[in-house]
Every structure is written in C-alpha cells, then in structure tokens.
Amino acid sequence: MSGTALQSSTEGLAALLARPVDGSARARARLHLLDWLGCVAGGKASAVWPVAAAEPDLLTRAALLGNVLEMDDVDRLGRLHPGPVVWPAALSAARETGASFDALLDGAVRGYEAMIRLGRALDDHHYAHWHPTATAGHFGAAAAAASIFGLDEERTVWALGHAGSLAGGLWQVRHEPAAMTKAVHVAQAALAGLWHARLARAGAAGPRFILEGPQGMFAAMCRTPLPEALVDAGGWRIAEVSFKPWGACRHAHPTIDAALKLPPGALAEGPIMVESYGDALAFCDQAVPRTSGEAKFSLQHAVAVVAVRGRPMLADFEPAAIVDPAIAAVRARVICRSAPGFDTAYPAHFGARVLAGGAAAEVRDAWGDPEAPLDAAGHAAKLRRLLAWGGLPPEEAEAAEAAASVDALLALLVRWL
Template sequence: MNQMPSPVELTTSLTTQLSAAIMARPVSNDDLTAAALFTLDAVANIVAGRNSVQGRKLLAWQNSMSNGAGHPVDRARLSFLYGSLCHILEVDDLHRASVVHPGCIVVPAVFAMGAGSNGKAALTAILRGFEACCRVGMSVGPEHYKIWHNTATCGPFGSAMAVASLLELDAAACVNALGNAGSQSAGLWQFLDTGAETKHLHAGRGAEAGLVAATLAEHGFTGAPEILEGERGFYRATCPNPDETLLLPADSDPWQLHQTSIKPWPSCRHTHPAIECGLTLHRQLPDGIPIRAVRVFAYQAALDLCDRVEADTAYAGKFSLQHCVATALLEGAVLFENFEAEARGEARDLRSRTTVSVVDQFQSAYPRHWGSRIEVELEDGSMISHEVTDARGDPELPLSHNDMVAKARGLLVHGRHPDPDDLIDCILAMPQSADVPDLSGLMADRQNGTQ
C-alpha cells in the first residue's frame, strides 16, 4: 500500500505558495478600516436577507433542523445560514476581476466562527479571506464563468483562509484547509433558466465549506496540497483556460478587498453600469416626448446572465438588463420595490422595446472594467445617450464612508434590526479590537422571518 504524501513536504504547491503569500502580507490601519466597512455591508445584507421570501424559508428550515430550538445547532450551519441570507437581496459586494462576491462567503464564516473574538483579528482574517477567493477567482479564466458560479467555486478558498487565520493555524494546516475547501467547490448557473433559488445556496455552502475545511485542519485532517494544479484537481476539472500567473500577489499589489465593488442597487452587478447610464438619461429626458426605443451596449458576460426581456419574478427582474434599464429611465431610481409585480408590469412595455448587444469597447475591457452605453431614441426622432467605463461603487467611483453607512442602515431597517446604529457602531469599532458582534440571536424563526 502506497504511503500518502504529507502536505508539509509539498512546499511548492500553488496552495502552499498562496497561503504563505497571504499570511505574510502586512495589514495597515487603513486596511482594517476598509475591512470594517465591507464587513458592515455584508452584515447588513445578512440581517436584511431575513425579510424576504427566501429568508423566511431559510429561517424556517434552520428552525426545523434544530428541532425547534430556534437557532442553528452548530457554527457550520450558522455559517451556511449567514451566507445564504447575505446573498438574497442582490446588493452585496462584487470583485470584478474574479467575478466573486467575497463578502457573502468570507464574513459569514468569520462571524459564525468568531463571535465575541477580537475584532482586529477578525478583520485581518476577512482581508485574508477576500484575498484568497479573489485570487483563485482571477486565475480560473473566463470560460469557467460560463458554466460555474465563481462565488460558489472559488468562495470556499476564501472562507477556509479566513477561518484558518482566525484559528491561527500553522502553514501546513492552512494548506490542508485550502486543499479540502477546493475539493468542495461547486455551483452551476443552471438555476437561471427557471429562476430557482439555488444562488443563495451557493453562498451558504461556500461559507460553510471553508469553515468546515479549516476547523477539520485544526484537528489534523489533511487535504490535497495540489488541489488547484493537480492532474485531478480544480483547474483540470473546471477551467479550460486558467491563468496561474494571476493567483499570487506581487509585493506592490493592494489587498483585493480594496479592489472590490460595493453595490448601490439591488440587482445583478452586471446590470449596474447600464443602470448608471439609465439614471443619468432619466434626468435628461424632455417632458412630453415618449421613448420609442432603447439600445443597451455592454460585454458578453452581461448578456449571458442578464439578457432577459421577460421578468416574471422579482428575481428574474434583478437579472434583466431590460428591466433594470427601463426602471432607471422611467422611475429615476432602482429600489427593492421596483422588482415587485406591479412595478414589473409598469415597465413591461419599455422592456419590450429595449435591445441589448455586445460591443468591443466594453468586451475588451472586461473583466477589469465593467462598462455600458445606452442610446435612447425618442418619438420625435431625437436621441440621447450616455456611457460609463465603470459603475458607481467600483474602486474608481467608490461610495463614501457616509454612503456605505447609510446603505447599511437602510438594509438593517429593512431587516427590522432592533438597534441598527448600535450594530453599526460595534462593527466600525472592530479595528480598535472591539469584539465581533454575535448575530445568532437574530436567526430565530418568526412568523414574518424577523425579530
């Protein structure tokens, strides 16, 4: 019987190099402050996600799984619940170059594992978790994203790295954590064809898988060190054109958390550049002249996911360029209520007169920049247009500190948190080592899904 190799001996594997590079990176006060704001955004999404159809289903499920005790029975299940809730409203963060939503994977794992622990250590873990899943996401190549949901497949590397940091695992145990996390990578886009709720499951399982992998590694449970590049590994199985050169950070690179975008509108991030254009054009529309036609120009990935004239459900509307643009033009705002049945009906006519297509200008810039242009043809034959290279909330056009706090407060109010300002203050104090807030008390099942 052949002896299995020890991960400690395989020091040249990509996961060994990745974890070592991440753990060696310095963390500044500015990094911690930024991480606190991104953490606040994710936590607000978790709380707000409870007040939704899917959130109420998840809370009822976890209540049944805990025999009516009203709370998850273990931290792995709690991580799953937090991650699933965080991704429901489609207003969580997005890292463009990797097409990963890191916050809904990493923050749930840290808050499930580290409630009551040192806030500075937790934020450092979150920085490291963002780095791992974004780096893996950048390396998988564009073909991966056509079939696989990068948040689900690359996310477990992030949650594993974050929990490994929180547990202060040694180098060998970190490799074990990443090895076992990578073997749990999964998540397919097929749910889009029917509007199934599977996408929330992707975030929950991604958060849970990494937590399980790291806590097993703490007990010496081994994982494949060459899970990325091995002959039967992640790249070979799921990536027709991986680029390993994007996996490891250079000394001059910023933490990838600083390269992550914050969503101002509750829809797929691929719709946001077009929404930005639509909102600008709404302010330019002349009174009394109807819109004849709308043309949206974008990049291929946006069309692959969001070319959808019909919006039969709120979720379909969030993945419809046509609906989001029509709403922006008609209403001058894109809010939660703009995806409900009445609003979808009001936008139906303009949706039907909205076309979408790919142009090289935006295709060649993707994924480093997500741009769009809209042309609006009016009934008198005149035309107005607007284009953006990046969208509001991108690193090039970041939301201000006050904007992010206001967004979080709005989400917490939507989720009926009993004291939004107290939770905001607790999270923003984490860079000064304030304890990680415990969210588990909010997860009890209620008739309306909230406290």
C-alpha cells in the same frame, strides 16, 4: 512546509496569506462587514427568509441571506461576491474561539484574499458553467477560518486542499426561477470552508496540488487558468472590491448608471439601445422577467425602472413593479447588444452605453467600483435602506456602526434574526 523542493500553488498562496494585515486593510474590512450586515438584514424581506429562519444556527441563517438581494460586494476580475461567504465563516470561527475583533477583521482580509485570487485564476470556461462565489468561496471561507484558528502555513494548505477538492456550484440555477439554490451555494461555501479549516486544525491533511494537479481543480473546471493570479504582486485585494448601490445583478449596474446620466425625457419614447459587454447580455438579457430574481437579472427592466421611477429602489425589482404597465411598456422598447469596446475592457471594467431620444450616455466603471467609489454618506445610506427593507428600526444602523467586538456583532444578529 512540506520538505519538498516543488512548491504547490496553495503553498504559495498560504505564504501570501501569512503576511501581517495592516490598519488600512482592517479599516476596509470594517466597511465590508457593515455592508454584509446590511445585506443580511435586508434579506429578511426575501422569499429565502422562511427557509433561513428554520435553520437552528444563527450564522447559518445569516449565510443564507447575505446574497439574496443582489446588493453584496463584488470583485470584478474574479466575478464573485466575497462578503456573503467570508463573513459567516469568519464570525463562526471567531465565535468558536473567542477571537478578538481585530483577529476577526484579519481573518476576513485573508479570506477575501484567497477567494479573490482564486477567482481571478479561474477562466471564462469556468464562469460559463460554475458559480465562482461558490467554487472560490470554499477557499475564502477556509482561509478566513484558518487565520482565526491560528493555523500555520502547512495546515492552511491542508484546509485549502480540502476546499479545492470539494468546491462546486453550477449555474443551472439561473435558468430555473423558482430555485433558491444560488443562496444555498453561498451558505454551503461558507459552512464547508469553516469545516475544512476545522479538519485541518485537527490534523486532516489535504492535497497540496489540488489546483494544478492532473486531476485537480484547474484540469476539471478550466481550459486556460491563470495560476499567476494566485501569487502575483500587490497589496491586499480587499481594497479592490466593489460595493453595489442597486439591488440588481452587478452586470446590470453600468446600464443603470448610464441610463441615469441621460437628459430628462430621453427615455420617454422611441427605441432604447443598450450596449455593454458579452457577459452582461449572457446573464441579464431578460426582456420579459417573471419573478423578482429575473428582474434583478434584466437589463431591460433596469432601464425601464430608470425611465419610469428614476433611481432604482429595492421595491422596483419586486412583483408589483414587474407587472407595472408603464415599466412593461418601456421594457418592450429596449434592445440590447454587445459592443467591442466594452468587451475589450471587461472584466477589469464593467461598462455600458444607453442611446435613446437622440442622446447617449455611457459609463466605463459602475458606481461603487474603486474608480467611482461610494462615499461615507453612500455607505451609511445603503445600510439604513437595507435595514429598513428588512423591517428593522433606524437605531439598529447606529448599533451596527458602533459594534467593535465579536460579541456585539453576534448580539446584533440575535436581535435581527
């Protein structure tokens, strides 16, 4: 590509992205596409919708909505959500070029690959300060668009170089409940990545060593990066991405699953102990949530919902549930602590244990992970639940499942948004 013997990390990644996409990866991408569509539809019921509705471009509106319900797909090792970044960029590129449905799916597979591999190369220091869905998201969106634009490896490297140079997104948004910037992080990564690929297509060269260079992304944002994650062996990483059945932060899901496994009545009285890994507490130890966003990031609220209402529904993280006296009373009985066994297994496995009423239940992998997958009925139920939450009629789920062209997908979003 460059005529230089020394290959950069982005050049190695671009070479991997150039592999043919097989039928199983395309089929998996189709599942993730439907999952993202449901999240977008459900997002119409969120506080972000009036902001998104003011955007003139259809796919910008979609990009702002895909993450707001906390039901978007997640890669555990990368600790990021590829779907809400990759799909708006891929669809935008496909709309722009008139690409086929297969080209759309191939571009998404490559976008997931780039975003996940980079996310896995970033370290704990990065995750403590930076939102990987935003930082690595630039790479995912750029790679998806580059694939659909038909860029060669050199121009794909340029697009990734632009992505690394401009990537950002700070976690301070978690500490200010009124801020909608988390949704902006996701949309900006999708839109910027698309632009990076457009610029590369037009001939704007990007830095080859943007990751490992002395003033590159690893030096600026990490302490112990794992560059081998960019080029290690294995199939398409999209097969390793998890789906989320509950409308809460993924770090809360193992706690929900463990609480649901307890015998009836175990949560009815007395102290409740939640044990999980450190990041689950760092992100979700929220004893008194005040907003829907805080409730979605509260282990205490998640357990209380299970105790009072059973399997959590989207409404259980809304204001009426937050102020429900019965739920508040249970929240006050929940104590959270980290446990070494879960810390050791994390982030390859998201686990938790709940002890209450003389009983204990634990999970080592959350429902929706490859080790505990959603079945076809679970995927279908989630799609219908999300569309109903967004105020859409049931037949729209069937239309989404039947869509087999870029035009059909865009027509869906025109009706929905």
